[in-house]
Amino acid sequence: MIKYSNQTRILVAVDCIILGFDGKDYKLLMVQRGFAPEKEKWSLMGGFLQPRESLDEAAVRILKQLTGLENVYLEQMHTFSSPNRDPVERVVGVVYMALIDIEKYERQINDDFHARWFLMKELPQLIFDHEEMVQMALNRLRYKAALHPILFELLPEKFTLPQLQALYEGLFDTKIDKRNFTRKLLSSKILTKKEEKDKSSSKKGAYFYSINEAIYRDNGQAMLNLIPRNEIPAATE
Amino acid sequence: MIKYSNQTRILVAVDCIILGFDGKDYKLLMVQRGFAPEKEKWSLMGGFLQPRESLDEAAVRILKQLTGLENVYLEQMHTFSSPNRDPVERVVGVVYMALIDIEKYERQINDDFHARWFLMKELPQLIFDHEEMVQMALNRLRYKAALHPILFELLPEKFTLPQLQALYEGLFDTKIDKRNFTRKLLSSKILTKKEEKDKSSSKKGAYFYSINEAIYRDNGQAMLNLIPRNEIPAATE
DNA sequence: CCAAAAGTGTTAATTGTACACCCATGA
DNA sequence: TCATGGGTGTACAATTAACACTTTTGG
Numbered sequence A, B: 001m002i003k004y005s006n007q008t009r010i011l012v013a014v015d016c017i018i019l020g021f022d023g024k025d026y027k028l029l030m031v032q033r034g035f036a037p038e039k040e041k042w043s044l045m046g047g048f049l050q051p052r053e054s055l056d057e058a059a060v061r062i063l064k065q066l067t068g069l070e071n072v073y074l075e076q077m078h079t080f081s082s083p084n085r086d087p088v089e090r091v092v093g094v095v096y097m098a099l100i101d102i103e104k105y106e107r108q109i110n111d112d113f114h115a116r117w118f119l120m121k122e123l124p125q126l127i128f129d130h131e132e133m134v135q136m137a138l139n140r141l142r143y144k145a146a147l148h149p150i151l152f153e154l155l156p157e158k159f160t161l162p163q164l165q166a167l168y169e170g171l172f173d174t175k176i177d178k179r180n181f182t183r184k185l186l187s188s189k190i191l192t193k194k195e196e197k198d199k200s201s202s203k204k205g206a207y208f209y210s211i212n213e214a215i216y217r218d219n220g221q222a223m224l225n226l227i228p229r230n231e232i233p234a235a236t237e
Numbered sequence C: 001c002c003a004a005a006a007g008t009g010t011t012a013a014t015t016g017t018a019c020a021c022c023c024a025t026g027a
Numbered sequence D: 001t002c003a004t005g006g007g008t009g010t011a012c013a014a015t016t017a018a019c020a021c022t023t024t025t026g027g
Helices: A057-067 A109-114 A130-147 A161-172 A178-186 A214-219 B053-065 B106-111 B130-147 B163-171 B178-187 B211-217
Strands: A011-021 A026-032 A042-048 A075-078 A091-099 A115-119 A189-200 A206-211 B010-023 B026-032 B045-048 B073-080 B093-098 B115-118 B191-198 B208-211
Touching: A011 A057, A011 A130, A011 A161, A026 A057, A026 B026, A042 A057, A042 A130, A057 A075, A057 A091, A075 A130, A075 B073, A075 B163, A091 A130, A130 A161, A130 B115, A161 A178, A189 B115, B010 B053, B010 B163, B026 B045, B026 B093, B045 B053, B053 B093, B073 B130, B093 B106, B093 B130, B130 B163, B163 B178, B163 B208
Parallel strands: A011 A091, B010 B093
Antiparallel strands: A011 A026, A011 A042, A026 A042, A026 A115, A075 A091, A189 A206, B010 B026, B010 B045, B026 B115, B073 B093, B191 B208
8 A cells, every 4th residue: 555655754662650669669660771872771661662553552561571560550641752862763752651569560570671670769860851751750640649549559459548648648748647538538439448457567457458449440530639739739731 | 873773663643633612612623634545534633743843843833834823722632553543554643632712713824724613513524543532632621621720722812701611611511600610710810800891792791801821820730620520520541 | 564556536617519689781 | 671691699518627536456
């Protein structure tokens, strides 16, 4: 078939912002670039869009390759396109954000890529425009998490309310009143209380909860003002 | 300089969803495709990303070409990438949404493109995945407009409260109580009342307002619950 | 028995919603 | 003078925010 003539074809890359939470801090999984330029500097995990796959598929593929994980929260975020963002040749970069349970991450898988978790607070210098990508992702996540229940994507299937609260407090760098937090969360009905307790972080133990899938699917986008209004960040484009 | 080898380069297109409001209805500006396949079917205005421009620049260029307008509200929305979305050859499509004052649209400019405004309610069949793009844009706009003051981007610099309300009622297909609407809007301080009245739609006349740029810049992302909660749509990815 | 973390209730302030009448004017 | 659309206020409901003490239990 005839093609579009006289147009420039461009490399399209998918870059994944893979976020985890270790109970205290947010972490970002990055890989060490194996080739020049900027060899051995740190980079988001990425790859080129292949002929027969969509961007979503590419993101899933890349995430699987690096972490061994599938069925992970993954969202297309923004496409970066400044003409010189990659000095080798022009590359349009589509950024995806993934929220993973850091415990499920399989250490061995990444050896090929020299992957490493960095504390979000202590990122090294990143290549190209990857810092801008990370900043945008954080802003988006803050915006979204302030209104919708998504942060538990960073926790195991069973988690405690104090864990969930730590997640919010870390992201917004603020203290939240646990009574208000608990009440709002429970009134949404998206959590199911288990019999079982987690005694790993206290003597008394905290009840485990899990997501009520039915309500979450129907109503996962429910507005849920877990963050006091004056802590909510501005919208992001 | 050495290039990335063995990778497939792909056409990147920018497609613009250009929204206007005629006082009663939302409208979408579309062009008639001038070549096969799907020749003479309707399409979003688009174009290929050029070697030396960013996507934002391409969107601005395309918008200018078609409408003659600059300095318009323009936002990158989503990138579409299914491998066969364009039957001619693979094209990754980055969608932008533009909100324009329909009155400023210059009719003569578009003659080359066979452009036409369609009522959002009465769209013709669109090419490729353009209908999906339009649906996503509408959802995004609803979501964003429910929380943030952006719809006046569709109105002239001076506008009346009834006009603004019509905009919200049209987008959400609902009636809004004008007392509550006015109070919320004015309490945000983003509007400045003019002396002047618009007598074009009533005998009494409605006061003109304009955006208070200072407050809007600082606080343009302010939460502003102009839409009753039960009318707010779900979040969009 | 005590330190450390989990769990729980009440009140006041703010915000949201429902509702109806008067006003100004051009025709 | 009247039909049309514009402007305004109040009361009740719902949500949010601020606040501190008791419970459990492993060491």
